[in-house]
Amino acid sequence: MPDSMTATAVLDEPLTGAASIVNDCTIHVATVNGSGSMSSNSVLMRSIFQMGVPVSGKNMFPSNIAGLPTWFTIRANKDGWIARKKEVDIMVCMNASTAREDVEALQPGAVCIYDAPLACKGIREDVTFFAVPFAKLAGELSQDSRLRKLLTNMIYVGIVAERLGIDRDEIINAIGKQFKGKKKAIDPNVAAIDKGIEYARENLPKQHHWRIERMNATAGKIIIDGNAAAAIGAMFGGCTVVTWYPITPSSSLCESLIDYMKEYRIGPDGKATFAIVQAEDELAAMGMVLGAGWAGARSLTSTSGPGISLMAEFAGLGYFAELPGVIWDIQRVGPSTGLPTRTAQGDIFEVYYLSHGDTQHIALIPASVAECFEFAGEALDLAEMFQTPIFVLSDLDLGMNNWMSDPFVYPTKPYRRGKVLDAKQLEELGGKWGRYLDVDGDGIPFRTLPGTDHPMASYFTRGSGHDAHARYSEKPSDYKATVDRLAKKHETAKQFVPPPVIDRRADAKVGFIAYGTTDVALEEARHQLRSEHGVETSYLRLRALPLTADVKAFVEAHERVYVVEQNRDGQMGDLIRLDVGDIQHKLRKILHYTGLPCDARSITDSLLQMENDGTRVVRIGLGAEATTQTIGED
Amino acid sequence: MAESTLKLPNEAAVPKENRIGLKALDYQGGKSTLCAGCGHDAVSNQIVRAFYEMNVKPEKVAKFSGIGCSSKTPAYFLGRAHGFNSVHGRMPAVATGAMLANHHLISIGVSGDGDTASIGLGQFMHLVRRNIPLIYIIENNGVYGLTKGQFSATADEGSKLKTGVVNDLPPMDLCALAVELGCGFVARGYAGDPKQMVNILKAAVAHDGLAVIDVISPCVTFNNHDGSTKGYAYSKEHDELLHQIGFVQSYEQIEIDYEPGTVREVTLHDGSRLLLKKLEEDYDPSNAVQALQRSHKAIEDGAMLTGLIYLRPEKKSFISLLNMSDKPLWSLTEAETRPPKEALDQIMRELM
Incomplete structure (x- = not known):
């Protein structure tokens, strides 16, 4: 290997444009899975956060423990736009197997910092390349080959931080946070950061195109992933029984919950106020949740699409026999095993109609870590109020990536435990009650819990046909009455699920409907449409199923409504079509389903094109140009 | 053939009212819809008697089942207990889940050979592994009754369906499987021997942890003909007793004076005692290897081995391993389960 490649960085041409871009850049790091780059990427992200600049970090990782390519994207944006952005400003190439395509995907003017042996320079002319001899630099830090590998990652953090002008102190703080104050881990990493900074100062050009400058947009904010947020919410929501089966991307929800519960939910007697069980599969996890809910616990499980499929039979039992329980679905790309480590919103149909026969479930759809926290408690309440499985539809992007947020607000609303009769109330009723009697006209009956000390407390729970007194029945009138009441209960739920968030603009002819993580990209797209094209749009963000009357009113109030979601078929769009009936011709679909989180520019471009040529469905492609396809929809 | 039950000295007659003031009628359930003569109905009656004699308040009991003829039976006993007829094999x-929510419940589950040995085998094995406090009864008749007589996985090799179809797969011995997985209480009974079953059931009530009871319970409609190996006639003829069983309540003052070396005595969780009288060979139910050897031999001999096959009352139940609050989890109040605001503040600070 020639010395020039290993000893010094190469700068062939000066960066274009003298003016710096401040607090607005995207950094993309390509590494090999298992190389330990997650810690260093988190440090880089956190140091930007500590500079007071809004930031997001997205991990695009393979389904693999070590060896396959993985990417991490950090976006810093002074205006708070932190959705995924397709255009990369600073690329760090550390992976030989993807270096060429990583470089080819860059936009002109980008900077590429690469591990010198990868010889990226020369792949193209319109990108500035800096070769860095990482092996040599790491070799100066440690003799231990495993440690050298880890420190290599921290060296690129030092280099990028120096290029961006991030304060060294903030990097050191971020390292302290990352390694939880453990000196043994902190010291070599700080040395690696300094190695990177020193190298960049001495070998890279003085001119810095992208800059991170201190601002004050993150003070008092937290950084957390959605799964941990959900875990905290469930803990403060009084969850007592947790069952789970490991599956990406949901495992970290229950794993976080285990950690938090052990710390905060041990009673004064030293005993746990919870039970957490790793089940043998998702069928068992679901069965345990429903058994616990039946016996009066606030129970939850967490899974992803394949687990939801396995839970289908139990979901029907929960719906028909009216059993409480909360199921978090951290959606990933299906069908089948699909892309287990990539994000999607493809389980809308599956969850809403899960199980055979006429079933409809209540589902909550958080769009932020704050809503993950809030809905975790809300779901436990709704499960007990409605005596039915409550699903929470998160996704990999929300669940596993780090998000900035205001601190969560301590819940002060008392738990709602639903309609449960105790022994005293049964005595007052003279023991006269019916498990499935709709005494209040809201479709929600009263129940008793096993163990209730009253001779009239018991009833028989079954997934087979039953009458209002829980007796076995195959009578046509009993069956119809049961499922009609369940439909009424579902109708009642519309008054209790989180309502949509509606931003109605008086002069907007078009509206957007979206949900979940599409929200961040969509809000940015609306900003782009307004500021770049003068197009004003309204926006309705769904937060739950069943759909409420707000949806139809919103569609009625606009000439065209674009439903933007992250699946191929426009599943929510179709549920809305069913819901709005005769005005469904107003609906359009913008669909993003590559496994990567949706970005704003794709939505903006799609909307402009569709407004221009009347296309009804756009399926966003991977390139800068959105590829379009019309399907035969009316 | 020897008696399956050990005659105890000073044994009192069953009283008209038990020690908590309830009558046997208070332990009845709804009317059975199974075929007349079904072994399962006999087992339901045995459950009624055992719970009555054990002075268990029915309101404290939770009944569970899967799907099948056997799984219908929780509706036919202990009507004052909550029941849950769930899904097949689950x-x-x-x-x-119910026991996690309320570990004060006394739980009894009724399953069948199809529900346990085929569709539910995975859950059964993990139930054993976890040692959930539950009396788990398998009403084993070798056939799927509710779907009209197909072989189950416990059907003996060479046994014949009514249609003449011969089973050429080996049977699954659920007791041996439970022993293998470390179950602390494994027994086999026969629906046609109520005395033995009642004693086994009483011991199961007294046990803390999972009690697996495989009960040969003939299907009069689909598996009680010539060539079937789980019918009444065949079972009676091939019943091979491990020992005679006697059960002494914790509060009973019964003096026992047997010839040394002939009776094994096991004290159960609630202080009651099981007496196992030696028959032809000395059988040690705490010896898993002997239990498995004996079980394998019985299959080779075409025998129906009954009695307490394996007993380790000291084995810790899953509930005790979880170190849960003494109060059932369902009953914990908001003050007990919502950490204070300072806790959230601390968590938030750590994330800043």
Whole structure:
């Protein structure tokens, strides 16, 4: 290997444009899975956060423990736009197997910092390349080959931080946070950061195109992933029984919950106020949740699409026999095993109609870590109020990536435990009650819990046909009455699920409907449409199923409504079509389903094109140009 | 053939009212819809008697089942207890969840050979592994009754369906499987021997942890003909007793004076005692290897081995391993389960 490649960085041409871009850049790091780059990427992200600049970090990782390519994207944006952005400003190439395509995907003017042996320079002319001899630099830090590998990652953090002008102190703080104050881990990493900074100062050009400058947009904010947020919410929501089966991307929800519960939910007697069980599969996890809910616990499980499929039979039992329980679905790309480590919103149909026969479930759809926290408690309440499985539809992007947020607000609303009769109330009723009697006209009956000390407390729970007194029945009138009441209960739920968030603009002819993580990209797209094209749009963000009357009113109030979601078929769009009936011709679909989180520019471009040529469905492609396809929809 | 039950000295007659003031009638359930003569109905009656004699308040009991003829039976006993007829082969999960929510419940599950040995085998094995406090009864008749007589996985090799179809797969011995997986209480009974079953059931009530009871319970409609190996006639003829069983309540003052070396005495969780009188050979139910050897031999001999096959009352139940609050989890109040605001503040600070 020639010395020039290993000893010094190469700068062939000066960066274009003298003016710096401040607090607005995207950094993309390509590494090999298992190389330990997650810690260093988190440090880089956190140091930007500590500079007071809004930031997001997205991990695009393979389904693999070590060896396959993985990417991490950090976006810093002074205006708070932190959705995924397709255009990369600073690329760090550390992976030989993807270096060429990583470089080819860059936009002109980008900077590429690469591990010198990868010889990226020369792949193209319109990108500035800096070769860095990482092996040599790491070799100066440690003799231990495993440690050298880890420190290599921290060296690129030092280099990028120096290029961006991030304060060294903030990097050191971020390292302290990352390694939880453990000196043994902190010291070599700080040395690696300094190695990177020193190298960049001495070998890279003085001119810095992208800059991170201190601002004050993150003070008092937290950084957390959605799964941990959900875990905290469930803990403060009084969850007592947790069952789970490991599956990406949901495992970290229950794993976080285990950690938090052990710390905060041990009673004064030293005993746990919870039970957490790793089940043998998702069928068992679901069965345990429903058994616990039946016996009066606030129970939850967490899974992803394949687990939801396995839970289908139990979901029907929960719906028909009216059993409480909360199921978090951290959606990933299906069908089948699909892309287990990539994000999607493809389980809308599956969850809403899960199980055979006429079933409809209540589902909550958080769009932020704050809503993950809030809905975790809300779901436990709704499960007990409605005596039915409550699903929470998160996704990999929300669940596993780090998000900035205001601190969560301590819940002060008392738990709602639903309609449960105790022994005293049964005595007052003279023991006269019916498990499935709709005494209040809201479709929600009263129940008793096993163990209730009253001779009239018991009833028989079954997934087979039953009458209002829980007796076995195959009578046509009993069956119809049961499922009609369940439909009424579902109708009642519309008054209790989180309502949509509606931003109605008086002069907007078009509206957007979206949900979940599409929200961040969509809000940015609306900003782009307004500021770049003068197009004003309204926006309705769904937060739950069943759909409420707000949806139809919103569609009625606009000439065209674009439903933007992250699946191929426009599943929510179709549920809305069913819901709005005769005005469904107003609906359009913008669909993003590559496994990567949706970005704003794709939505903006799609909307402009569709407004221009009347296309009804756009399926966003991977390139800068959105590829379009019309399907035969009316 | 020897008696299956050990005659105890000073044994009192069954009283008209038990020690908590309830009558046997208070332990009855709804009317059975199974075929007349079904072994399962006999087992339901045995459950009624055992719970009555054990002075268990029915309101404290939770009944569970999967799907099948056997799984219908919780509706036919202990009507004052909550019941849960769940989905096929998944009763263990439901019962586990319920016990986590309320570990004060006395739980009994009824399953069948199809429900346990085929569709539910995975859940059954994990139930055993976890040692959930539950009396798990398998009403074993070798056939699927509710779907009209197909072989189950416990059907003996060479046994014949009514249609003449011969089973050429080996049977699954659920007791041996439970022993293998470390179950602390494994027994086999026969629906046609109520005395033995009642004693086994009483011991199961007294046991803390999972009690697996495989009960040969003939299907009069689909598996009680010539060539069937789980019918009444065949079972009676091939019943091979491990020992005679006697059960002494914790509060009973019964003096026992047997010839040394002839009776094994096991004290159960609630202080009651099981007496196992030696028959032809000395059988040690705490010896898993002997239990498996004996079980394998019985299959080779075409025998129906009954009695307490394996007993380790000291084995810790899953509930005790979880170190849960003494109060059932379902009953914990908001003050007990919502950490204070300072806790959230601390968590938030750590994330800043």
